[in-house]
Amino acid sequence: MDALKDLAEALGPRFTTSESARAQNARNEAHFPDAMPDAVVWPETTEDVALTVRTCAAAGIPITPLGVGSSLEGQHLAVKGGVSLDFSRMNKVRAVNAEDLNAVVQPGVTRTQLNDELRATGLFFPIDPGADASLGGMAATRASGTMAVRYGTMRENILALEAVMADGTVIRTGTQARKSSSGYDLTHLLIGSEGTLGIITELTVKLQGQPEATAAATCRFDSVEDAVNCVILTIQCGLPMARIELVDEMMVHGFNEMAEAGLPEKPHLFLEFQGTPTGVTEQAAMFREIAEDFGVQDWKEATATEDRTALWKLRHGAHYATAAIRPGPQFRTLATDVCVPISKLAEAVTTAQDMARKMGVICTIVGHVGDGNFHCGVRFDPDDPNEVQTTQDFAGKLAELALTLGGTVTGEHGIGLGKQKYMSAEHGPALAYMRAVKAAFDPQGILNPGKLLPPGN
Amino acid sequence: MDALKDLAEALGPRFTTSESARAQNARNEAHFPDAMPDAVVWPETTEDVALTVRTCAAAGIPITPLGVGSSLEGQHLAVKGGVSLDFSRMNKVRAVNAEDLNAVVQPGVTRTQLNDELRATGLFFPIDPGADASLGGMAATRASGTMAVRYGTMRENILALEAVMADGTVIRTGTQARKSSSGYDLTHLLIGSEGTLGIITELTVKLQGQPEATAAATCRFDSVEDAVNCVILTIQCGLPMARIELVDEMMVHGFNEMAEAGLPEKPHLFLEFQGTPTGVTEQAAMFREIAEDFGVQDWKEATATEDRTALWKLRHGAHYATAAIRPGPQFRTLATDVCVPISKLAEAVTTAQDMARKMGVICTIVGHVGDGNFHCGVRFDPDDPNEVQTTQDFAGKLAELALTLGGTVTGEHGIGLGKQKYMSAEHGPALAYMRAVKAAFDPQGILNPGKLLPPGN
Missing domain, CATH: 3.30.70.2740 (Alpha-Beta Plaits)
Structure with missing residues (x-):
């Protein structure tokens, strides 16, 4: 393809058709067959992305963005070939605006990388899917994790985006202000669009202040039903849980196999409380009072940072612990x-x-x-x-x-x-309006083709 | 117009061309000239809305939705004539799902009406623009109010919508689940679209638990700068304020004129703290400690419900108190x-x-x-x-x-x-993608024409 030659020339070492690079981006951690792209581009700037898109658009070549490749529904797989747009080199934290509680990042920055860079500021970014995913990928899939119950998902934690659209146009959505009623909400239209409407090249994400006090705990129940009913009542009582995670008996077995966790193989809840020292104590006491009604046992608190880190590392390893069963x-x-x-x-x-x-x-x-x-x-x-x-x-x-x-x-x-x-069953007549957006934004269908929208009309 | 005759026949008493009804919907509380619609429709069901839209679409007649008409940018004015779709009769709370902390409402339900109906449940709906606006109108303008600092805006507080689109198709967006990564976020595309992409006919809104304890307070500062710097530091410290409102010396003058508020005519902050009794005391003490650095004076707490109600009623009257200056x-x-x-x-x-x-x-x-x-x-x-x-x-x-x-x-x-x-200056190249959405969803331009998007391409 001539377009690929043009890209090779324009991008130099940021472009390859090598078998090994293509094979690496062809894999996934879920159950989908490998899918080889024809080439891999590692953009370093928004202009690299725009140039790639313009070149591909002119030749009708598909473009599939990729963060770290940890998606569980194959979003990063180039199932129609074309270019795998690999954001691993666009991994700079551009600005930490501590006063405004936000950070401006490139899409290849991962969640732990951002939190490492934030350590000295007293701020943190709360969204934590199991994998150490890229923030661009997390935005594109509307990801969340264990702290969404307190802080919301990627949907609630992005103020502004920069994106390259299907013809190479660079747009900015949202502002640095915390709210706006100005025009159609393109930010939220791009969040969760899986790279099919535009390619995210910069994100402004909200940050949270590190709580004064944090306490984690694990506890077990006789049945999943008891554990879940305890959760339901906790949420309905408005207890501001920072984390409340169910782990069933088989999952505990997986943790024991993977990490010698030494937990009794019964349903567990993994919990975290955040707030002032008094608030944390109050919350934990209120939770235990609720949990008593559901026969809670084996209450174990983890207040030391390293114990809490170990607990959540275990939890985030669920995908790998599942393999261990x-x-x-x-x-x-x-x-x-x-x-x-x-x-x-x-x-x-x-x-x-x-x-x-x-x-x-x-x-x-x-x-x-x-x-x-x-x-x-x-x-x-x-x-x-x-x-x-x-x-x-x-x-x-x-x-x-x-x-x-x-x-x-x-x-x-x-x-x-x-x-x-399942799209038609979930969305009914609304699906036609999703197709209309796709047709309006990407008439050639070159942005991550084969994803999100089912074939047909 | 034949189409209006068809509507008259189909809708009976839910349709009128009477001068007085049209004149009533022609007015606004802001500074825009009156704008007379050709007819007023009071739908009672989603099917009434769909029928009206289908009939108007066939004849190219504009449709302008109206809640209570409290918009401040003329969103409800039928500037191109046609039908004023008045939601005052679609004002039923369809369901209060207390266990799931949500309510399903018709668009004509106002915020105080919903809160009155919620009183016995221990839940409340926190978004409070100055006027007693309709929830449909608030969604359409992405409204917020005094509690957005704690609970977010309409953007963060709607789970699902039903809407009638430009050809009369009825769609549902979102689900009753608290989060979803399924498909394009049409819910957020409709929120803030001011009735130009689709007409909201039902909303599922999130509810909050009434806090155990609430305390309000007022205090004054020597200068607006001191007051604002106090706010900045409060937010940066992560104090979970329920309300933190600035009122400058002229606004205080207006309150005094309107309501004999008897406040010294200096910049004030109006505050509210919510949480457990201990939490509220902690928060108020932390705030006062911050405020001392900015020379706070005249600290007055209002803990009794009637005092708090009076305070926020005063604040919500700002638009009318402004008239008093x-x-x-x-x-x-x-x-x-x-x-x-x-x-x-x-x-x-x-x-x-x-x-x-x-x-x-x-x-x-x-x-x-x-x-x-x-x-x-x-x-x-x-x-x-x-x-x-x-x-x-x-x-x-x-x-x-x-x-x-x-x-x-x-x-x-x-x-x-x-x-x-200001749209072009704020959104730059993104404006073209807003126009593309409008063209895809409403190719005839019959939904609230003349609003949101500036003329031209």
């Missing part, structure tokens, strides 16, 4: 991601467990249950058609259940490749 | 609405005061300063071309200043008729 490189993990109204959470989780048992599905359950969001991590053999079918059936039934309960098929992983089949 | 039916009020990063707030407010003095502009200043948002309420004589020009110049210079400081021309009132002239 059925080890072996031949197996893959499909992670479901339904999110339901909190009042329906116990029903959703127990139904998921029942279904898994009846269908013979091997899975962990872990969840940001304060938001009504939980993941079943299903281990399956991709070379066994029966297992593949059963896994897909299980995920499909769970998606259907979530919609029946007034929820969504994806709380934080996005649609990507794996959930397009 | 220059009384007379011949004068109008132009309310500016800039919002800047908090670090630039002192500069913005003092520059506004200096400009007003130098230009001979008579205005109050009042603001949701915890968000960096403040209003200059300029009283002027619409029949005096010099005053009109000076008022417009003042507003223009202030808008320019806000953009220079990294802010926005409107924090919560929206664009409507009055701020289109």
Whole structure:
């Protein structure tokens, strides 16, 4: 392709068609087959991105943005070939505006990198998906994590974006002010659009002050139902939990296998309280009072920073610990991601467990249950058609259940490749308006083709 | 127009062309000339709205939605004639899902009506613009108010919408779950779109638990600069203020004139603290410690419910109290609405005061300063071309200043008729993508024509 030659010439060492680089970006941590791009571009500036897009647009070549490649629905896979736009070199924190509680970052900055750079400021960035994802990728998939129950998701934590659109135009959305009623909300239209409407090249993210005091705790329950009902009541009482995470017995087994966690293999809640020292004590006491009614046992507090860090590191390793329940490189993990109204959470989780048992599905359950969001991590053999079918059936039934309960098929992983089949059921006639936006913004369909929108009209 | 006859027949008493009804919806509380619609429709159901839109779409007749008509940028004025779609009869609270902390409402429900209906539940809806606005109108203009500093704006407090689109299609966006990564964020695209992309016919709004304890307070400062610097430090320290409102000396004068408030005519802050009883005491003490550094005086707490209610009723009357500084039916009020990063707030407010003095502009200043948002309420004589020009110049210079400081021309009132002239300066190349959305969703341009987007391409 002549366009690729043009790119090679214009970008020099920031462009390659080498097999190894392409193969690296062809992989994923979920269950999708590898997908080779024709070339890899490592932009270093917004202008590099704009030039790449302009060149590709002229030749109709697909462009698929990639952060660290930790997406769980294949969003970064170049399934139609073309250019893999790899943001690993656009990884600068451009500004930390401590006075305004925000930071301006390039999309390749990861969440832990940003927090490392913030350490001296007394501020932090709260959104924490399991992986050390890039902030651009997190914005593009509308990611969240364990602290969304307190601080919101990427949707609530981005003030402004810079993006390169399908013809190479660079736009800025939002401002540095904390709110605005000026015009259509293009910031939120781009957040969660998975690189299909525009390519994010800079983000202004909100920061939070480090709380004066933090305390973490773990506790166990006899049943998932008890644990979930405890969560429901906690949220309904308005307790400002910083984290409230469900870990089912199989997930605990995974943690024990992966990290010798030494936890009793029963459903657990992992908790964090933040506030003033008095506030934290008050919150923990209120939580324990609620939890007593659900037969809480094994209350263990972790106040030292290293203990808390170890706890959340364990929790963030859930995807890898899930692998440990059925080890072996031949197996893959499909992670479901339904999110339901909190009042329906116990029903959703127990139904998921029942279904898994009846269908013979091997899975962990872990969840940001304060938001009504939980993941079943299903281990399956991709070379066994029966297992593949059963896994897909299980995920499909769970998606259907979530919609029946007034929820969504994806709380934080996005649609990507794996959930397009549920788009029509979830959105009905609204889907046509999503297609209309796509057609208006990317008429050639070169931005991350094959993602988010199902084929057809 | 035949289409209007069709509507008259189909809608019966829910349709009128009577002069008095049209004249009532032609008025506004801001400074815009009256604008008569050709007809008024009072829908009672989503199907009434869909039928009206289908009929108007077939004949190319404009449709302008109206809540209670309290918008400050003329959003509800039928400047191109056609149908005024008056939501005053779609005013039912459809469901209060206390367990899920949300309510499903029709767009004509007002904020105080919803809170009255919530009283027995221990929950409340926190967004409170000055007027007792309709929730549909508040969503359409991305409104906020005094508690946005704690609870966010309409942008952060809507889970799901039902809307009638330009061809009469009814869509649903979002779900009852607290978060979702499923598809393009049409909910946020509609919030703030001022009825130009679709007409909101139902909203699911988030509710908050009534705090255990609440305390309000007022205090005064020698200068606006001291007051604002106190606010800046308070926000930067992460104190979770429920309300922190600036009232300048002229605004206090207005309150004294309107309501015999008996306050010393100096800059004040109006405050509210919410939390546990201990938390509220802690917060108030921390605030006072900060405020001491800025020479705070006249600290007055209001803990009794009736005292707090009286305080916030006074504050919410700012638009009317502004009229009291220059009384007379011949004068109008132009309310500016800039919002800047908090670090630039002192500069913005003092520059506004200096400009007003130098230009001979008579205005109050009042603001949701915890968000960096403040209003200059300029009283002027619409029949005096010099005053009109000076008022417009003042507003223009202030808008320019806000953009220079990294802010926005409107924090919560929206664009409507009055701020289109700043759209290009604020959004640059992004404006073309707003136009693209409008063209894709409403190719005939029948939904609230003449609003939000400036004329041209």
